[in-house]
Amino acid sequence: MTATLTGAWETPAIARAALPWFSTALLPPMPPAKHHLVIVGGGFAGLWAARALDGAPVRITLIDRQNHHLFQPLLYQVATAGLSAPDIAAPLRHILRDQRNVEVQLGEVTRLLPEARQVELADGTRVSYDTLLLATGAGHAYFGNDQWAQHAPGLKTLDDALRLRREMLMAFERAEAETDPAKRAAWLHFAIVGGGPTGVELAGTLAEIARHTLKNEFRHIDPRGARVRLIEAGPRVLPSFPEDLTDKARAQLEKLGVEVSTGKPVTHIDEHGYRLGDEAFAARTMVWAAGVAASPLARGLGVPLDRAGRVLVEPDLSVPGHPDIFVGGDLASLQQANGKPVPGVAPAAKQMGKYIAKVLRARLAGKAVTPFKYSDFGNLATIGRMAAIVHLGRLKLSGLLAWWFWLAAHVFFLIGFRNRFVVLVNWAMAYWSYQRAARIIFGEAPREVVPDDGVPQTGADTQRPDS
Numbered sequence: 001m002t003a004t005l006t007g008a009w010e011t012p013a014i015a016r017a018a019l020p021w022f023s024t025a026l027l028p029p030m031p032p033a034k035h036h037l038v039i040v041g042g043g044f045a046g047l048w049a050a051r052a053l054d055g056a057p058v059r060i061t062l063i064d065r066q067n068h069h070l071f072q073p074l075l076y077q078v079a080t081a082g083l084s085a086p087d088i089a090a091p092l093r094h095i096l097r098d099q100r101n102v103e104v105q106l107g108e109v110t111r112l113l114p115e116a117r118q119v120e121l122a123d124g125t126r127v128s129y130d131t132l133l134l135a136t137g138a139g140h141a142y143f144g145n146d147q148w149a150q151h152a153p154g155l156k157t158l159d160d161a162l163r164l165r166r167e168m169l170m171a172f173e174r175a176e177a178e179t180d181p182a183k184r185a186a187w188l189h190f191a192i193v194g195g196g197p198t199g200v201e202l203a204g205t206l207a208e209i210a211r212h213t214l215k216n217e218f219r220h221i222d223p224r225g226a227r228v229r230l231i232e233a234g235p236r237v238l239p240s241f242p243e244d245l246t247d248k249a250r251a252q253l254e255k256l257g258v259e260v261s262t263g264k265p266v267t268h269i270d271e272h273g274y275r276l277g278d279e280a281f282a283a284r285t286m287v288w289a290a291g292v293a294a295s296p297l298a299r300g301l302g303v304p305l306d307r308a309g310r311v312l313v314e315p316d317l318s319v320p321g322h323p324d325i326f327v328g329g330d331l332a333s334l335q336q337a338n339g340k341p342v343p344g345v346a347p348a349a350k351q352m353g354k355y356i357a358k359v360l361r362a363r364l365a366g367k368a369v370t371p372f373k374y375s376d377f378g379n380l381a382t383i384g385r386m387a388a389i390v391h392l393g394r395l396k397l398s399g400l401l402a403w404w405f406w407l408a409a410h411v412f413f414l415i416g417f418r419n420r421f422v423v424l425v426n427w428a429m430a431y432w433s434y435q436r437a438a439r440i441i442f443g444e445a446p447r448e449v450v451p452d453d454g455v456p457q458t459g460a461d462t463q464r465p466d467s
Contacts, residue, residue: 049352
């Protein structure tokens with residue numbers, strides 16, 4: 001009887017018993033355990049870091065409370081019924097299916113334990129790590145007025161987008177059924193607070209829907225009479241762009257029928273509408289696109305944060321005092337050499353993820369790396385059909401050419417051939433017909449419950465979430 005010993009973990013126990021001369025001294029040493037990287041967040045920074053470590057001597061656990069990666073720059077297209085949710089999202093397990101050193105875990109990290117090198121999930125499970133990457137992104141900031149959130153939701157997730165789509169389409173339906181002129185006008189008033197790219201893109205698309213997509217579809221209202229207002233507290237919209245381009249963007253918005261209000265902040269929001277200064281406006285559909293706040297998870301590190309709650313990271317994107325913890329994406333705050341902060345945009349998050357992977361590879365090899373340097377490839381924003389602005393260094397584009405550039409760039413960066421193909425088909429249809437491909441209203445409307453006191457109330461318990 002003969003046996004081939006290829007390692008202790010491959011030698012059957014029965015063979016060992018049959019060989020009295022068997023000795024552990026004859027076995028090769030156990031290989032060292034692979035370095036364990038835990039990534040919290042499957043957005044641009046987290047996913048790009050994981051993919052950049054393909055083939056590295058690292059064991060990766062990617063934890064996210066959602067099962068998908070979301071292409072957030074096109075989220076407004078889902079909210080305005082131009083695209084469906086699967087067009088801009090893909091399951092994390094599918095994306096990483098061929099990368100054998102990655103394990104995807106569905107869960108929400110609620111607590112950080114840096115001293116124990118562990119993270120704790122909502123169900124109490126703890127996951128140990130050798131290196132931790134926090135890339136949980138950012139949420140909405142209402143500047144101390146969190147009560148506004150229920151009346152003016154933001155747009156960060158697919159759930160947000162589906163909710164907004166439903167509210168937008170239902171507003172036209174409610175206006176069609178309303179006989180009181182003042183109440184009908186409130187249903188047809190859409191207010192977007194915040195003049196950044198998300199606000200501009202939402203306002204332009206809503207105006208196109210009202211002026212073109214819904215034309216001739218109603219019998220008691222004219223959707224073209226809908227009031228779409230973009231509100232920016234600062235002096236101009238799209239402040240990250242050069243002033244001459246923002247002036248063109250404003251002109252393009254106004255040509256689409258958007259009312260642009262600048263230089264005056266919103267002072268109050270409730271279920272009836274909003275206030276600009278002392279002037280009240282009745283509106284039933286309001287969207288918040290004015291500010292972001294970093295994930296509250298960062299507070300668990302016990303390190304300095306900036307005003308938005310982002311971690312003030314070291315030049316190598318590690319946390320001060322915790323070289324085994326990295327922060328990437330919208331959760332990281334880092335000054336560039338020119339004194340400006342690294343912007344919270346998708347290209348920056350991708351670069352951070354790839355850089356952190358580079359740092360980890362270098363550390364494992366005993367090498368050093370240079371500090372992170374952000375490469376600015378420019379800014380793009382679309383206003384509507386055949387209307388956009390592009391700023392790439394000295395190159396400035398607006399109008400149709402900028403729109404084609406924006407379209408090509410966004411399709412190119414989508415993950416997966418299917419997503420690119422479907423988005424192109426839907427956009428081609430919208431271009432020629434002004435139709436939106438996903439104008440289906442999901443879920444039931446909250447019904448009014450009349451209690452004993454005779455005062456109608458919204459039956460929140462009867463509401464079914466969108467799907």
